[in-house]
Amino acid sequence: MDAYIEGSDAAFRMLFERYAPILLRLTRRHLRSDELAQEIVQQTFFRLHGARNDFRRGSKLRPWVMTIAMNLVREHWRRKKRRKMTSLEVETQAAPEPEFLPLEIRERSKLLHEALDRLPTSQREVIELHWFQERPYAEVAIIVGTSEGAVRVRAHRAYATLKQLLTSEIHGDE
Amino acid sequence: MTNGSDRGGPDAGLGERLRELEPVDRPDNGELIDRMFTNVKSKCDKSDKTIAGFFRSRSTTVRRLIVLAVFAVLAVAGWSSFPLVDESLRDPEWLATLVAFFVLLIVAMMMVTRPVHRPELPRWQVACLVCIALGATVLAAFWPTAGAHAATHEHSSGMMAGACMGFGLMLGVPVYALLRLVDRGNAFGSLVAAAAAGLAGNFVLKAHCAIDTTGHVLLGHASVAVLFVVGLGLVHRWIPSK
Numbered sequence: 001m002d003a004y005i006e007g008s009d010a011a012f013r014m015l016f017e018r019y020a021p022i023l024l025r026l027t028r029r030h031l032r033s034d035e036l037a038q039e040i041v042q043q044t045f046f047r048l049h050g051a052r053n054d055f056r057r058g059s060k061l062r063p064w065v066m067t068i069a070m071n072l073v074r075e076h077w078r079r080k081k082r083r084k085m086t087s088l089e090v091e092t093q094a095a096p097e098p099e100f101l102p103l104e105i106r107e108r109s110k111l112l113h114e115a116l117d118r119l120p121t122s123q124r125e126v127i128e129l130h131w132f133q134e135r136p137y138a139e140v141a142i143i144v145g146t147s148e149g150a151v152r153v154r155a156h157r158a159y160a161t162l163k164q165l166l167t168s169e170i171h172g173d174e
Numbered sequence: 175m176t177n178g179s180d181r182g183g184p185d186a187g188l189g190e191r192l193r194e195l196e197p198v199d200r201p202d203n204g205e206l207i208d209r210m211f212t213n214v215k216s217k218c219d220k221s222d223k224t225i226a227g228f229f230r231s232r233s234t235t236v237r238r239l240i241v242l243a244v245f246a247v248l249a250v251a252g253w254s255s256f257p258l259v260d261e262s263l264r265d266p267e268w269l270a271t272l273v274a275f276f277v278l279l280i281v282a283m284m285m286v287t288r289p290v291h292r293p294e295l296p297r298w299q300v301a302c303l304v305c306i307a308l309g310a311t312v313l314a315a316f317w318p319t320a321g322a323h324a325a326t327h328e329h330s331s332g333m334m335a336g337a338c339m340g341f342g343l344m345l346g347v348p349v350y351a352l353l354r355l356v357d358r359g360n361a362f363g364s365l366v367a368a369a370a371a372g373l374a375g376n377f378v379l380k381a382h383c384a385i386d387t388t389g390h391v392l393l394g395h396a397s398v399a400v401l402f403v404v405g406l407g408l409v410h411r412w413i414p415s416k
Contacts, residue, residue, distance in 0.1 A: 053233040145293025159184040
């Protein structure tokens with residue numbers, strides 16, 4: 001990051017190659033659209049470029065980029081809500097599951113996505129960061145801008161809701 | 175993948191189920207990353223060549239100092255070009271109103287220049303600031319200073335209200351433009367900048383306008399803040415950006 005702040009293009013590229021795939025995974029699951037996810041990731045790096053002089057030597061870059069990306073995702077949903085998108089449009093926006101997966105897995109993954117979609121945004125982003133991105137609660141708290149305790153409560157509620165939504169399936173598996 | 179049970183995550187059954195989502199992730203090929211990087215790089219290079227890009231890439235401390243310096247220059251220019259209200263009108267209420275406008279202006283400036291790597295402010299905080307800013311300008315109309323009525327008899331109230339409104343709007347525009355120039359794209363940045371512009375206009379009008387009747391302040395001063403918030407802030411928010 002220090003080399004990038006000093007103007008090294010190679011360092012910028014290295015950072016991009018390291019963090020873009022992580023951010024793509026993060027935003028794809030939230031937005032369920034490849035195109036939108038790519039746009040948000042590019043916008044994240046554009047904002048990072050503008051904010052590079054705020055970076056303090058020795059601090060971690062990952063929470064930075066994740067916070068910027070999550071802010072952009074939230075802004076996207078807010079704009080979308082404002083434009084009063086119909087539920088039909090939302091459905092068409094959703095990215096299709098990859099064709100190479102068996103039908104049963106695609107169905108199960110669709111159900112899981114639907115369950116995740118039903119969570120409030122604040123809980124969903126905690127699940128995304130804690131479970132899927134494997135970030136510890138302390139880091140999740142920094143990214144979403146709340147206390148670690150509040151993040152734990154959100155996660156607990158989200159897992160409980162998800163479990164409730166998926167109970168029948170889980171029992172079915174057993 | 176997180177071991178949920180060790181770290182306060184879901185139990186084993188739900189954990190297994192959540193793991194199923196992982197195969198859905200597509201492998202990110204180098205070509206896609208290359209293309210995205212090229213886009214970002216060209217956008218960054220283009221932005222670096224613009225004035226806005228230059229200001230936005232300064233550190234947060236520098237951006238705030240730039241804004242404060244411009245505020246100071248505007249204040250000194252106003253002070254030297256136009257006389258302050260008569261000394262008899264400079265009572266504690268007048269001073270308190272100016273201080274309140276200034277504090278709100280600084281809070282708005284801090285919100286607009288908030289670093290983007292920090293979580294965005296909750297919507298209620300932005301709404302609170304805008305409401306307090308508008309409320310303060312309206313409240314000032316119902317808090318007349320001593321001896322204000324004497325001054326009003328000399329002027330045609332309606333015409334003077336129009337002049338004050340025009341002057342206030344004119345003063346707010348550079349403040350709005352400056353704040354947008356240093357805003358790195360915070361959510362609600364335009365709305366907060368509009369409130370700040372309205373406050374700046376009201377601050378100057380309060381300092382220099384001797385007419386302090388409720389009608390005049392409502393029509394000529396408070397309307398500046400309302401017009402900024404409604405006209406610039408909300409319209410800007412509702413126009414879809416790129």
